[in-house]
Amino acid sequence: MKSHLVSILSKINAEYAEIRYEEVTSTQVHFVGKELESIGTSVERGGNIRVKGKAGWSFFSFNQIENLPTYLSEAIKYSRFAKNGPIKLAPVPPRVEVVREITGKDPRKVDLEEKYNLCSRYNHILLSGSEIQTSDLRYADIHTIKYYANTEGTYIEQEWFYVVLGMTSIARRGGNIQSAHEGVGGVGGYEIVENLEEKAERATRRALELLDAEPLSGGRYTVIVDPKLSGVFAHEAFGHLSEADFLYENERLLQIMKLGRRFGGNVLNIIDEPLIRGAGGFYLYDDEGVPAKKTYLIKEGKLTGRLHSRETAAKMGEEPTGNARAISYEYPPIVRMSNTYIEGGDKDKEEMIAEVKEGIYACGFRGGQTNLEMFTFAPEEGYLIKNGKLTRKVRDFNLTGNIFTTLSQIDAVGNDLVLFSGPGGCGKGDQSPLPVATGGPHIRIKELIVGGK
Amino acid sequence: MEEILEMALSKAEEAEVYHEEFQNTTVSFQANRLKAVDCSVGEGTGLRVIKNGKIGFSSITNAEDVKFLVNSALAASVFGQNACFKFPRASEIPRVECFDFAVDSTGVEKMIEEGEEVVRIITQEFPSFQCEVEINKTLSKTTILNSSGLNFTYKKSIYAFFVYAFSVKEGDFLGIEEEGVSCKYHEWTISLVEKIIEKIKLAQKRVSIDSGLYPVIFTSKAMPLVLSSLKRGINGKLVYKKVSPLSFKLNEPILSPEVTIVDDATFPYGRASSPIDGEGIPSRQNKVIEKGVLKNFLYDLQTAGLMQTQTTANGLREYDCLPSPSTTNLIVSPGKVSFEEMVEDIREGVIVDQVIGAGQSNVLMGEFSVNLDLGFKVVNGKIKGRLKNVMASGNAYDLLRNVVAIGKKPEFSGSIFTPPFYFKKVHIAG
Numbered sequence: 016m017k018s019h020l021v022s023i024l025s026k027i028n029a030e031y032a033e034i035r036y037e038e039v040t041s042t043q044v045h046f047v048g049k050e051l052e053s054i055g056t057s058v059e060r061g062g063n064i065r066v067k068g069k070a071g072w073s074f075f076s077f078n079q080i081e082n083l084p085t086y087l088s089e090a091i092k093y094s095r096f097a098k099n100g101p102i103k104l105a106p107v108p109p110r111v112e113v114v115r116e117i118t119g120k121d122p123r124k125v126d127l128e129e130k131y132n133l134c135s136r137y138n139h140i141l142l143s144g145s146e147i148q149t150s151d152l153r154y155a156d157i158h159t160i161k162y163y164a165n166t167e168g169t170y171i172e173q174e175w176f177y178v179v180l181g182m183t184s185i186a187r188r189g190g191n192i193q194s195a196h197e198g199v200g201g202v203g204g205y206e207i208v209e210n211l212e213e214k215a216e217r218a219t220r221r222a223l224e225l226l227d228a229e230p231l232s233g234g235r236y237t238v239i240v241d242p243k244l245s246g247v248f249a250h251e252a253f254g255h256l257s258e259a260d261f262l263y264e265n266e267r268l269l270q271i272m273k274l275g276r277r278f279g280g281n282v283l284n285i286i287d288e289p290l291i292r293g294a295g296g297f298y299l300y301d302d303e304g305v306p307a308k309k310t311y312l313i314k315e316g317k318l319t320g321r322l323h324s325r326e327t328a329a330k331m332g333e334e335p336t337g338n339a340r341a342i343s344y345e346y347p348p349i350v351r352m353s354n355t356y357i358e359g360g361d362k363d364k365e366e367m368i369a370e371v372k373e374g375i376y377a378c379g380f381r382g383g384q385t386n387l388e389m390f391t392f393a394p395e396e397g398y399l400i401k402n403g404k405l406t407r408k409v410r411d412f413n414l415t416g417n418i419f420t421t422l423s424q425i426d427a428v429g430n431d432l433v434l435f436s437g438p439g440g441c442g443k444g445d446q447s448p449l450p451v452a453t454g455g456p457h458i459r460i461k462e463l464i465v466g467g468k
Numbered sequence: 469m470e471e472i473l474e475m476a477l478s479k480a481e482e483a484e485v486y487h488e489e490f491q492n493t494t495v496s497f498q499a500n501r502l503k504a505v506d507c508s509v510g511e512g513t514g515l516r517v518i519k520n521g522k523i524g525f526s527s528i529t530n531a532e533d534v535k536f537l538v539n540s541a542l543a544a545s546v547f548g549q550n551a552c553f554k555f556p557r558a559s560e561i562p563r564v565e566c567f568d569f570a571v572d573s574t575g576v577e578k579m580i581e582e583g584e585e586v587v588r589i590i591t592q593e594f595p596s597f598q599c600e601v602e603i604n605k606t607l608s609k610t611t612i613l614n615s616s617g618l619n620f621t622y623k624k625s626i627y628a629f630f631v632y633a634f635s636v637k638e639g640d641f642l643g644i645e646e647e648g649v650s651c652k653y654h655e656w657t658i659s660l661v662e663k664i665i666e667k668i669k670l671a672q673k674r675v676s677i678d679s680g681l682y683p684v685i686f687t688s689k690a691m692p693l694v695l696s697s698l699k700r701g702i703n704g705k706l707v708y709k710k711v712s713p714l715s716f717k718l719n720e721p722i723l724s725p726e727v728t729i730v731d732d733a734t735f736p737y738g739r740a741s742s743p744i745d746g747e748g749i750p751s752r753q754n755k756v757i758e759k760g761v762l763k764n765f766l767y768d769l770q771t772a773g774l775m776q777t778q779t780t781a782n783g784l785r786e787y788d789c790l791p792s793p794s795t796t797n798l799i800v801s802p803g804k805v806s807f808e809e810m811v812e813d814i815r816e817g818v819i820v821d822q823v824i825g826a827g828q829s830n831v832l833m834g835e836f837s838v839n840l841d842l843g844f845k846v847v848n849g850k851i852k853g854r855l856k857n858v859m860a861s862g863n864a865y866d867l868l869r870n871v872v873a874i875g876k877k878p879e880f881s882g883s884i885f886t887p888p889f890y891f892k893k894v895h896i897a898g
Contacts, residue, residue: 271636
């Protein structure tokens with residue numbers, strides 16, 4: 016593959032071009048309730064060529080690599096349409112590297128029947144309970160070989176397995192239907208999905224308990240969020256605004272997002288770190304062949320860094336961070352997060368709860384979204400806190416805040432950082448889902464707006 | 469494709485090959501200028517077999533993997549569900565308008581011109597705004613071939629136009645998005661720009677609101693938030709699993725009597741229009757809600773078989789997955805009231821146009837709780853200004869049971885064709 020890609024690139028008449036080619040084999044098992052919904056293995060091969068003109072990009076994706084010369088001439092033609100430039104790329108020393116991240120138990124050596132049996136066993140747990148109506152269990156192991164080459168002489172070949180399992184238990188009492196979810200995932204081997212009986216039991220138990228939870232009334236509350244939710248908070252409430260492609264061509268936003276601006280107290284540190292082995296957002300090189308690195312987005316409460324592609328880094332005069340990622344060969348790389356988390360602090364969870372007279376303890380997550388100013392992050396369930404104690408269970412509420420003010424309302428950071436990855440992932444533009452991990456310790460936020468009835 | 473079918477049938481009783489080919493071209497503008505021209509040319513093949521009465525499936529993108537495809541589908545069938553259906557025979561297939569030669573012949577230069585015009589008009593009137601524009605054309609060809617003799621191919625085109633206008637001031641971000649999508653070529657420029665400019669004007673003034681219950685208007689663009697619960701509720705698979713809150717309510721009144729909705733894959737040039745569904749069943753109209761009464765659930769072949777009923781031609785899929793019940797174009801009947809008349813009727817209330825946080829609540833049960841990304845306050849029949857930092861919460865089924873009025877002008881929002889709705893009340897937390 017290397018000599019093929021390099022020889023094609025050597026004939027290109029363009030300032031800069033790159034080729035990415037992927038071979039993806041995925042095996043999946045999907046149960047809904049007692050029935051196996053689907054099972055099997057599929058294979059996908061495809062690639063793309065991206066060409067930089069003086070003032071813009073062109074991108075061409077394909078399945079048939081033998082037609083590459085034709086696609087290439089189209090791509091070069093299209094790269095010349097944009098007229099208002101110029102576009103520059105931050106320099107990255109060329110490198111040649113072959114990375115094989117096949118660690119742990121190779122899923123190819125586990126036969127389909129064994130995968131079926133494992134899922135069937137977990138599914139049985141998800142369905143145990145007289146008020147459990149159904150379940151949804153999805154297993155996937157995805158083997159990827161990705162080849163990357165550019166006209167500057169960089170060639171990177173990466174191979175890895177991404178193994179993921181999502182488990183949802185759905186309970187019903189009359190017209191009341193409630194679900195609870197547990198998931199795992201990451202770059203690694205089959206061991207990621209083994210021995211998860213306890214997680215399956217937890218999903219089942221929580222779905223049943225949610226039947227008895229009461230809807231919460233909306234308003235402003237002091238909210239303590241658990242590590243699952245504080246990770247989504249980090250991702251939505253700050254992570255996205257750190258993506259430099261939102262900033263680099265917007266003078267006003269750049270004024271607002273000056274390095275050194277204070278967003279939170281000294282206890283607050285938010286980090287993006289691709290190089291965490293086993294996590295969902297793990298990688299060594301991004302989709303521009305740039306080595307991944309750890310970036311402090313917020314250090315001691317102040318804005319200290321952002322996530323870059325080579326283009327945004329050049330425009331802003333900063334170092335590339337290796338955050339240009341694409342969900343597949345069908346898409347060009349854009350600036351994305353990897354594993355994003357709030358660093359642990361010094362408070363015990365119990366102490367944080369004990370100090371709250373009236374508030375909410377929010378747990379688990381169903382998702383989050385931001386428009387770069389406001390954000391939402393949705394818990395699965397919660398408990399009312401009265402005089403420092405957890406009282407009744409509540410559901411059907413959503414948390415919201417303002418990126419520029421809410422971080423300063425964090426008044427306690429726990430000492431119990433956990434990183435989560437699982438099915439699903441991050442969406443940006445039309446690229447979804449991208450594997451990422453999010454995490455944090457328990458954190459406490461004052462005066463948060465809660466939507467409910 | 470015939471070769472794949474033959475290979476599969478040497479080992480399986482029945483088989484179906486689903487093949488998709490597409491090419492799409494997108495021009496993107498960022499920060500007011502043309503930034504990229506992207507193209508994709510792709511294809512994929514899915515094989516569904518029935519062996520020993522059980523379903524197996526696999527998919528590939530390249531012809532070199534055909535052997536793998538057949539072997540994987542057969543291997544999967546060992547664990548597969550018992551098939552409760554037979555693949556459909558060739559039958560009379562309706563002519564559905566979903567391909568327009570004008571989309572095919574619209575060149576990149578023309579798409580760029582349209583994008584430039586959008587940017588020019590918006591930034592001329594509001595220089596502090598930055599525009600992102602994405603214009604996409606997609607041409608696709610789908611073929612279904614099965615062991616019952618069906619061999620049908622259809623072509624489809626899509627022309628999609630997306631505009632996002634964004635302005636930033638410390639403490640006051642405003643982003644407005646508008647989209648136009650059709651199988652037919654359409655000059656979206658002016659209609660989308662007019663909507664954006666009108667909303668920018670309305671959003672200039674910021675107003676506040678006390679927490680409480682208020683009457684609410686959802687624009688067509690915001691209606692998918694309300695209708696997404698119903699979309700799931702009528703999904704035959706969720707009905708079969710008994711987790712649809714509508715499971716036992718067929719032929720019962722479940723919504724206000726003003727509400728009538730059909731699912732219609734034959735709607736001319738609709739986003740989700742096609743002559744057949746993903747398993748070769750001729751497209752048709754299905755009544756979903758008639759004057760508030762639940763008339764039908766939507767099925768694919770397998771789910772219909774399990775429920776001992778007939779498919780409604782709602783087996784939707786892409787090449788790389790098995791069909792599953794889904795809505796096609798959801799067409800909501802218009803009412804008699806104009807948007808202005810709805811606004812005039814409100815003493816104090818809210819207009820919802822864009823939200824963040826949709827789909828993160830218990831959607832199945834109808835719950836929603838969202839931040840008003842773009843929402844307005846109405847006082848004494850007039851739009852007073854933009855609401856921010858406000859959550860709107862409620863239950864979609866409750867809303868649809870408490871309809872005050874339905875607008876007379878429907879528009880597509882994705883594949884939902886709906887007028888604006890005026891509901892009795894929604895919970896606002898500010």
